[in-house]
Amino acid sequence: MRRLFILSGLVMAWLLTGCAQPTKVDYTAFNQSKPKSILVLLPQNSSPEVQASHGLLSQTALPLAEAGYYVFPVAVVEETFKQNGLINAGDIQSVPPAKTREIFGNDAVLYLNITEYGTSYQVISSDTRVTADAKLVDARTGALLWSGSASASSAENNSSSNGIIGVLVSAVVNQIVDTMTDKSYTIAGITSARLLSAGTPNGILYGPRSPKYGKDAQ
Numbered sequence: 001m002r003r004l005f006i007l008s009g010l011v012m013a014w015l016l017t018g019c020a021q022p023t024k025v026d027y028t029a030f031n032q033s034k035p036k037s038i039l040v041l042l043p044q045n046s047s048p049e050v051q052a053s054h055g056l057l058s059q060t061a062l063p064l065a066e067a068g069y070y071v072f073p074v075a076v077v078e079e080t081f082k083q084n085g086l087i088n089a090g091d092i093q094s095v096p097p098a099k100t101r102e103i104f105g106n107d108a109v110l111y112l113n114i115t116e117y118g119t120s121y122q123v124i125s126s127d128t129r130v131t132a133d134a135k136l137v138d139a140r141t142g143a144l145l146w147s148g149s150a151s152a153s154s155a156e157n158n159s160s161s162n163g164i165i166g167v168l169v170s171a172v173v174n175q176i177v178d179t180m181t182d183k184s185y186t187i188a189g190i191t192s193a194r195l196l197s198a199g200t201p202n203g204i205l206y207g208p209r210s211p212k213y214g215k216d217a218q
Contacts, residue, residue, distance in 0.1 A: 025202045027216075030145040033138045035107035036208050037070040039100055042078055042089040043112035043132065052117035053089055055185050056132060059192040060110070067198035068210025072104055080104075101139040108145060109137045110196075116151070118184050128154040128183045130191040136204065146204050150195035152187045 040060045045052045057078075061071040078092075080103065086092045097109045116131035131151035138145055198206045198216070206212040 023202075025146060025148075027146070027205060029138070029143050030136075030205055033108070033141075033143070033145055034208070035069070035136075035138070035145065037072065037105070037107045038064055038110050038136070039072050039077060039104050039106035039108070039139070040064070040074055040110045041100075041112070042081075042092050043114050044089045044093060045114045045117070047114055047117040049118040049184065051182075052114045052130075052184070052188075055117065055182075056112065056114055056130065056188045056192060059185075059189045060112070060196060063193050063196040064110075064204075064207075065209075067196070067204060068207030068213055070209065072106060077104070097137050097139045097142050106139050109139050111135050111137065117188065119154075126154075128187050130184060130188045132191055132195060134195055148195055148202060148204070150191050152190035152194060154183060154187060 040057065043053045043056050049055075057074050061074060064071045081087070081092050081095075086095070093111055100106060100109055111134065113133045114131070115133065116129050119126060119128040129151065130153075131149070133147070133149040135147040136145045137143065194200070196204060198204050198210065199212065205216045206214070
């Protein structure tokens with residue numbers, strides 16, 4: 001009987017957790033700011049993969065543009081910073097938002113941080129994963145407008161009915177193939193879309209270039 005009560009309690013806790021509503025984002029500052037243009041800075045990279053920053057950066061413009069914002073060309077932005085002696089992401093992201101507005105005329109600044117990027121071999125699988133955090137800041141006031149995080153993995157749809165030896169061999173082969181073909185770049189595109197697309201739960205709001213501007217469900 002005691003075990004039954006404990007089991008019932010665990011099931012109830014699980015159900016309550018599953019039914020809990022996700023924390024809602026406060027869009028008050030976002031709605032007041034009404035940014036039209038976004039400057040995307042070179043992402044900070046906390047992963048061991050040296051190509052992570054550019055792998056993600058190169059795929060940020062599309063979802064933001066589709067959301068209805070003008071996005072400054074990331075290559076031009078990076079070159080401008082480079083010409084002024086700022087090469088790594090840490091130095092670039094340390095530039096005050098108001099200063100970026102003086103240089104580029106942007107309404108908002110997008111800061112990105114990569115926590116996972118690359119292919120890793122696990123016990124019975126090979127997983128290519130990209131995880132990143134983002135925050136959008138008003139370039140005029142420095143106020144935080146929005147923040148979010150997203151992750152994508154090659155293992156999301158993987159399933160196997162092979163024996164353990166076959167699974168292990170497949171994992172090793174997949175890791176080699178994924179590393180050689182830079183599958184991380186493809187996964188980074190999925191992460192970017194999940195992170196920066198409008199119309200998603202707790203995502204950024206639609207911009208003025210979108211026909212859905214001002215119609216977000218908040």
